[in-house]
Amino acid sequence: MLLVTTPLESTWGADEDIMFLGEWCKLYSRKEIWSKRNYEVLPYHWDDRVKLKKDFFNLQNFNKKIIKELTHILNELHNVKENEHYWGILLGYWVNIFTAVIFDRWTMIDKAVESNKITKCHISNVEENNLAANETSDFIDSVINDSWNQAIYTIIIKLTTNIPVEIIKKDQISKSETKNKQKKSYFKQVLSKVVFNKFTCFSKNNDALIINSYLPIIEELKLQLSLRQFPIIRNFKKVKAVEVDNSFRNWELKDRKPKDNFHEIIKYLLPKLLPKIYLENYKNLVSTVKKTSLPKSPKFIFTASSHYDNSIFLEYAAKSNNLGSKLILADHGGFGCNAFNGAISYQLSVADVSLSWGWxxxxxxxxxxxxxxxxxxxxxxxxxxxxxLMVLGTMPRYSFDIRAMPIAGQMNDYFTDQFDFYGSLPESIKKKILIRLYQGDLGWDQKKRWQDKFRNVLIDSGKLSINNLLKKCRLFISTYNATTFMETLSLNVPTIMFWNINNWEIHDRAKKCFKELEEVGIFHATPQSAALKVTEIWDNVPGWWNQEETQKARTNFCNNFAKEVKNPIKELTKKLITTNNE
Structure with a gap:
């Protein structure tokens, strides 16, 4: 069989039998093409969720070793003496994504070889100098892109297998048809020009740096005033990109004899894929940070999201942290309920203090x-x-991290659950259910899937805010284990939740609370159960929601995972100051 690794149809041959490496190869919009071919889809290795969790912890340990080695390599390369903690803050999240992505891609190629069904594969010549992203945020965009994945699979096949390959000319490789980027709204574009980084002349050297705190803007300004500093809403532009310079990439990990093909491919790809911001562009990054109008000796640094992929923030935070400024990070979603999550692990590894939503x-x-x-x-x-209001989510067609969420083709099971829920409702209620699509479609063709299945379904494209949509709704229906349901429960909005707990694993600490939510009909483990509850309460949602036992379960959950704080800015100020003085 011909091995096909991506949806790029120029690699699919003419009429050969096909082995699709995964469901990501089969774009819904191209169903009329692939449905006519004789094909199989290779079973996905992380459909075994026990294996997924085991791989997660193994890779977390592996990441520590890589960061330790990179500390020596990068210090020598840049003639600096930064410690391991500095480099861990600066590039730890990138390492987390890199190892998870390459492990996944290598494992699937290995499974294809083990199937003994592959006779050949069509590949293109890869320009390896073009693979390195500028920084982590660009790398994340790359790993869910078809052309990038085609290149990575090509490298892995050539380096670790004996699969016969046929080279396809570069101009035969079609471009990815999916769009992953979300456009910034006009309001946010104007806001960034008018508000961000203004009045920095009033900033003092020992002011706390507060950025992307997850607070509404007005509340963030109040927080800064409460800390007795001039309120500034900050935002950082990216450092100007540079070209690859191989003199910065002429190094390798110390492991001279990799114990398996995975370690061999990591050793080969790490110098090629490490973002330019850590190599060719590192001196520019350091120079840019020095030129910013940021506090020179911040009493502490507080964010809920900038620590993942904002290079200027990360270099500033890493250096300031080493000089004594505490790095205080906050949850920005359902961290307390996820059984495992690479983003959470990174946050807990670098934060002096991690402020949770109650857990x-x-x-x-x-x-x-x-x-x-x-x-x-x-x-x-x-x-x-x-x-x-039924709010949907999506995850990329390719894995980009290891999390207790549907990964890659498992999203098809997620869509099936949504259709089963909606299809189980009476027609009279279906007419009054608004499906809010996830704004970043990521190549899933959400709208077409729904319209093909249900001709008269009400659909919102995801451009309007959930808060505005809720004003016209009697019930919020949550379909995934992340931020949104925590917000509605905290705001005491009538909420029904359902998802497959085999793909959205719940942390042990949260299982008791979810059991209580299930007993009162808020949480459901199947779409059919959720549909029955919606049908039961539809004509009198407040009668159910305001029952003592329903409110008791909601309140108990919120106290542990979405706690409402009285006088929140006053209490947050006190918490930050107390934490900083410990």
Whole structure:
């Protein structure tokens, strides 16, 4: 069989039998093409969720070794003496994504070889100098792109297998048809020009740096005033990109004899894929940070999201942290309920203190419960006679991290659950359910899937905010284990939740609370159960929602995972100051 690794149809041959490496090869929009071929889809290795969790922890340990080696390599390369903690903050999240992605891609090629069904593969010549991203945010965009994955699979096949290959000319390789980028709204574009980084002349050298705190803007300004500093809303542009310079990439990990093909491919790809911001562009990064109008000796640094892929912030935070400024990070989603998550592991590994939305972690003493930040200052209204708002999510067609969420082709199971829920509702209720699509489609063709399945379905494209949509709705329907349902529960909005707990694994610390939510009909483990509950309560949602046992389960959950804090800015100020003085 011909091995096909991506949706790029120029690699599919003419009429050969096909082995698709994964469901990501089969774009819904091209069903009329691939459905006519004789094909098989290779079983996905992480459909074994026990293996997924085991691989997650093994790779977390492996990442520590890589960061340790990179510390020596990069210090020597740049003639600096930064410690391992500095480099861990600066590029730890990238390493987490890199190893997870390459492990996944290598494992699937290995499974294809083990199937003994592959006779050949069509590949293109890869320009390896073009593979390195400028920085982590660009790398994340790359790893869910078809052409990039085609290149990586090609390298792995050539380096670790004996599969016969046929070279396809570069101009025969079609471009990816999917769009992954979300456009910034006009309002946000104007806001960035008018508000961001203004009045920095009033900043003092020992002011706390507060950026992307997950607080509403007005509340973030109040927080800075409460800390007795001039309020500044900050944002950082990217460092100007440079070309690859191979003199910065002439190094390798110390492991002279990799113990398997995975370690061999990591050793080969790491110098080629490490973003330019850590190599060719590192001196420019350091220089840019020095020129910014940031506090020279911040009393502490506080963010909920900038620590993942904002290079200027990361270099500033890493250096300031080594000089004594505490790095205080906050949850920005359903961290407390996820059984495992690479983003959470990175955050807990670098933070002096991690402020949770209410949960505690006996294995990480740096986790300090506080409360939910996103709903501070918000008052949500809804319409007891309005629609039902069903909010959907998507994940990339290719894995980009290891998390307790559907990965790659498992999203097809997620879509099936949504259709089963909607299809189980009476026609009279279906007419009043608004499906809010995830704004970043990521190549799933959400709208077409729904319209092909249900001709008269009400659809919102995802451009309007959930808060505005809720004003016209009687019930919020959550379909995934992440931020949104925590916000609605915290705001006491009538909420029904359902998802497959085999693909959205719940952390042990949260299982008791979810059991209580299930007993009162808020949480459901199957779409059919959720549909029955919606049908039961539809004509009197407040009658169910305001019952004592329903509110008790909601309140208990929120106290642990989405806690409402009275006088939140005052209490957050106190928490930050106390934490900083420890």
């Amino acid at each position: 505690q972690d006996k294995d990480h003493i740096n986790v300090r419960p506080f409360g939910i930040l996103k709903t501070i200052g918000k008052n949500q209204t809804w319409d007891n006679n309005g629609l039902g």
